[in-house]
Amino acid sequence: MSKSVITIYDIARSLGISPSTVSRALKDDSIISIETRKKVKQTAREMGYQPNSIASSLRNKKTLTIGVITHRIDRHFQSNAISGIQDKAHEHGYNIIICQTNDDPTRELKQFQALFSSRIDGLISQLSMYTRDYEHFNLFLENDIPVVLFDRVPRDLDVQKVVSDDVAGGYKATEHLILQGCRRIAHFTGALSLNIYEDRLKGYKAALEKYQIPFDPELVHEFYLNTDNSWEVARKVLKDKKNRPDSIFAANDTSAIASIQVAKELGIGVPSELAVVGYANDPSGLIVSPTLSTVDQSSYRMGQIATELLLKQIDSNKPGRNRPHRTKVLPVELIIRESSSRRLP
Amino acid sequence: MSKSVITIYDIARSLGISPSTVSRALKDDSIISIETRKKVKQTAREMGYQPNSIASSLRNKKTLTIGVITHRIDRHFQSNAISGIQDKAHEHGYNIIICQTNDDPTRELKQFQALFSSRIDGLISQLSMYTRDYEHFNLFLENDIPVVLFDRVPRDLDVQKVVSDDVAGGYKATEHLILQGCRRIAHFTGALSLNIYEDRLKGYKAALEKYQIPFDPELVHEFYLNTDNSWEVARKVLKDKKNRPDSIFAANDTSAIASIQVAKELGIGVPSELAVVGYANDPSGLIVSPTLSTVDQSSYRMGQIATELLLKQIDSNKPGRNRPHRTKVLPVELIIRESSSRRLP
DNA sequence: TTGAAAGCGATACCAT
């Protein structure tokens, strides 16, 4: 920083009044005469004054900043949620600091500490893939700093949570495939230790049961759902002519799209011979051909709601505001496109 | 913030020593006895001390924070650049604050001011689409806070810049199409007031000239390159049988992909009847069928380099460090995929 | 209506 930055002392000196008056005038304190207020603001503008929020935060013990931690910012779901958070935060005069961990536990811990050191007023976070211990959350919880988790949440940590209705999502996707005439529905899922995948599987099972289709564990494939792995698993599954499924419900769109591409490669018709439904409504679902049926999670809204809950906690300025907690569950919507539409509308 | 947060005073009291000693011990100042250092760090750990970087920043006039402003964080190019920035920044002990403007000038101005108020040590920014006046940059420049711009940069603003070689990109893409036998090459471009589009067009023209193909302004279509507009323009262009181009060089991948989809819709073979090359190497280029040829800009590297340049300015602690400036130009790479491969390899 | 002064937490100069 340069020394030439203007402070309220400079304004005060220039007007021959005290810094206190300047401070009050700048925030339109009605106790200061309208005239003085006008003069101060005018001078501030002329001198190019910009408040030092570091100083103000130190004094106020309030930074008007919300920290956001996620593993990646470049996925549709995350970036949309972040937009929701940002919009809602700005609406209430809060800024946000976005941190991405790249699913690296070391970096994640550093980010938590850095945000704590920055004395953020609250934290919104999505769990990273491999977070096993929640020690770093205690940093915030023990110091009574509000935390809201979204999407991926640990069942056993008592914090405010916002999730989407993954059971319903799994159910809707699976039921839709059944209604299209599918009977051997494969399910590609991520780590079942994560609530989101566990719940989607639950929904899948529930739909099967409802339509009296026996659950076959052989049809469930659990792996890290990136493109490479999905290609590999899809190839294995679809090449096995004898046991080949008639459809795939994938727990994310990356994996569903890879499945479609493998089917094409193997000359398997989609949706005629293989119907596919993904999850998360990524824009690339509209690029793949046939277009991908998927489940939309209204991620923008999720970000907004997480922020509302957080701000409510921040405002309720009592110790112990961090509890009790309810988990807020948002509805999902099945979006039917070509990849699963055997009967055209 | 809660009152129970531990400060160095708490540690000092608990050990019966002075805060100054604690402060020094915590940063491993060799002037403090090894014993004391050990004791202090131990106690700090036990008490759950986390430094207050607000206080430290105020005192040091240094926040160890870099601000990053971009219009959107969810595009491949931006999020990759941000990753590069983040990695390089962390390497040097800096944190980053990411802000997205959504191309909204009001929000953009607010973000600039908020970052300035946060007394960031430096700023890395991509221009937003419609930034016409650079007044807000002056806030930083006048106060001698280093700024590095990347990708979209104004020609007439004297700051450090990092761009990719868009002229070369345009040239390589166009030359490739010519070598595939194309002669009527349409060009879809964004606002030509932006350096990136202007340069890609320049490269396009240069390639035509090199191969003695007359430049036809009718083949250049300037519009905001989102999906909807691209569909519309592509339809218009491809439906005009008489003047239909034999290829399209689109200045971004969104537009190129839309063109491929329109061609499919109209029964025009890609690449046989229409070759297509995009720009930016978005992952969705691998999802569209045929896969998209495109120009890679090594965005991650761009983020890293921008950060290196910024840190260098920050470290060179003299006034006027903000100049003189050279523009750093990064090479691009043409990636040939199916959408433009008439002769298979 | 305005001003003086203490204090937020960490740091570094000056003493000892």
Add this chain to the structure above:
DNA sequence: ATGGTATCGCTTTCAA
């Protein structure tokens, strides 16, 4: 090797 103290810029209580 350690301690006392002023300071960063802003806010707010108390006094005038």
